[in-house]
Each structure stands twice: as C-alpha cells, then as structure tokens.
Amino acid sequence: MANDGLELWGAGTARTHRTLWMAHELGLTFRHFPIGPRTGETKEPAFLALNPRHKVPVLRHSDLVLTESAAIMIYMTERLATPDHVFCAGDPVARARHLEWCFFIMSELDANGLYTMRRHGPLKEIYGDAPVAVRGGREYFLHQLEQMDEAIRGADPSLMGARISPADILFASCLDWALRYDIPLPANLIDYRDRMAVRPAYQAAKEQNDA
Incomplete structure (x- = not known):
C-alpha cells in the first residue's frame, strides 16, 4: 500500500508532534489538518466521523483510521516506508522489545506521570485542581525516568541501536514535555534529547506542529 492519500490530523500538542516527526523521518507525503485540541474543531461532524472521542492526533489512510500516536507511528514505519536510518523490527523478538519500550513510555512516563500533571495543573479548570496528584505524578515520572537513564547509557545511540525508532520519538x-514542566533531567538524558532535537525531521515537524 502506497502512502497516497495519507492524512494526519492535529497540531499543537506533544502527541501530534510525534506523528508529524515520524512522517518526516520516513519521508512521507501527507496532507496535514492542523486542528488543535479543545478548540471546538474536534467536535465538528467531519472530525467526529473519524474519531468520536474528539482527540488528536488521527491518521487516515484509505479506509484505515488510527487515533493513538504510538499506533500511528508504528503503522507508518511498518506499512508505508522504512528508510535505512529508521528501525523496523525484522523478527518477533526485536518487535516485542520495541513494543515493550513503547508501552512503558506511553503508560508510565506519558499517562501516569506527565499527563497526570497536565490534567490537574494546566487543565485544572477542566479536571479539577489536585496539587497532591500533580506532585505524585512528578515523583512517579522521576522514579520511572531512572530506568530510562540506565537504558540510554547503554544505547548505541538510540533505544533500538543505531537507528531511530518510534520508541525514541515517544521518549524524546x-x-x-518534562522540560516545559521544569522537571530536572540527568545530563545523559539531556544529551539524548538534544541529539534528537537537532534532527531535520524533528525541526520540520515542530515548525508544522507549532504553526
């Protein structure tokens, strides 16, 4: 299946930046619909037909619709294009190890750590002011980050070896996100993040996401 007709919906969030970054790393041609969260655009009939949960990002490719950033990135990598510098699992063990990183980052760092802070901090008018939850999310994130610090110390230079992977994009x-929340990061992880942030695909996606 070619990437003709590929659409990516969403802009303005860390999660939409991920999908745009992956698409640029893969050199894909796509149509971008830069609608933001909580703007009313996600409740328009055209968008609700794609994602009744009215959240971004969304990928549409032919008859397929995906609505989670990790799933979108893995689909694009495994189905649409895999240039030599991008990791794509060649066997079940490598795929399982990559998915393990993706699930860990999405559940422990993103959802249970950072998004807990976001929900009850910047979005407290919607979800409620809960300083204890914010503090707990921060502490939990820092605890789980210790595992990533150890992993990156042994990386060469990415989580899956020499090639960038969806897991790297999720983690970066x-x-x-952590830097925006003034969370202190180990020097090792700052170096890793900075290596990722100078990539042309990261920069192109950031410009598109922030426009």
Missing part, C-alpha cells in the same frame, strides 16, 4: 517527546 516526553523529555520535551
């Missing part, structure tokens, strides 16, 4: 995105 979380580090960006």
Whole structure:
C-alpha cells in the first residue's frame, strides 16, 4: 500500500508532534489538518466521523483510521516506508522489545506521570485542581525516568541501536514535555534529547506542529 492519500490530523500538542516527526523521518507525503485540541474543531461532524472521542492526533489512510500516536507511528514505519536510518523490527523478538519500550513510555512516563500533571495543573479548570496528584505524578515520572537513564547509557545511540525508532520519538517527546514542566533531567538524558532535537525531521515537524 502506497502512502497516497495519507492524512494526519492535529497540531499543537506533544502527541501530534510525534506523528508529524515520524512522517518526516520516513519521508512521507501527507496532507496535514492542523486542528488543535479543545478548540471546538474536534467536535465538528467531519472530525467526529473519524474519531468520536474528539482527540488528536488521527491518521487516515484509505479506509484505515488510527487515533493513538504510538499506533500511528508504528503503522507508518511498518506499512508505508522504512528508510535505512529508521528501525523496523525484522523478527518477533526485536518487535516485542520495541513494543515493550513503547508501552512503558506511553503508560508510565506519558499517562501516569506527565499527563497526570497536565490534567490537574494546566487543565485544572477542566479536571479539577489536585496539587497532591500533580506532585505524585512528578515523583512517579522521576522514579520511572531512572530506568530510562540506565537504558540510554547503554544505547548505541538510540533505544533500538543505531537507528531511530518510534520508541525514541515517544521518549524524546516526553523529555520535551518534562522540560516545559521544569522537571530536572540527568545530563545523559539531556544529551539524548538534544541529539534528537537537532534532527531535520524533528525541526520540520515542530515548525508544522507549532504553526
């Protein structure tokens, strides 16, 4: 299946930046619909037909619709294009190890750590002011980050070896998010994040995501 007709919906969040970054790393041609969260655009009939949960990002490719950033990135990598510098699992063990990183980052760092802070901090008018939850999310994130610090020390130079992977994009995105929340990062992880942030695909996606 070619990437003709590929659409990516969403802009303005860490999660939409991830999908745009992956698409640029892969050199894909796509149509971008830069709608933001909580703007009313996600409740328009055209968008609700794609994602009734009215959240971004969304990928549409032919008859397929995906609505989670990790799933979108893995689909694009495994189905649409895999240039030599991008990791794509060649066997079940490598795929399982990559998915393990993706699930860990999405559940422990993103959802249970950073998004807990976001929900009850910047979005407290919607979800409620809960300083204890914010503090707990921060402490939990820092605890789980210790595992990533150890992993990156042994990376060469990425989580899956010499090639960038969706897991790297997920993790670098979380580090960006942590820096915006003034969470102190180990020097090792700052170096890793900075290596990712100078990539042309990262920069192109950031410009598109922030426009």
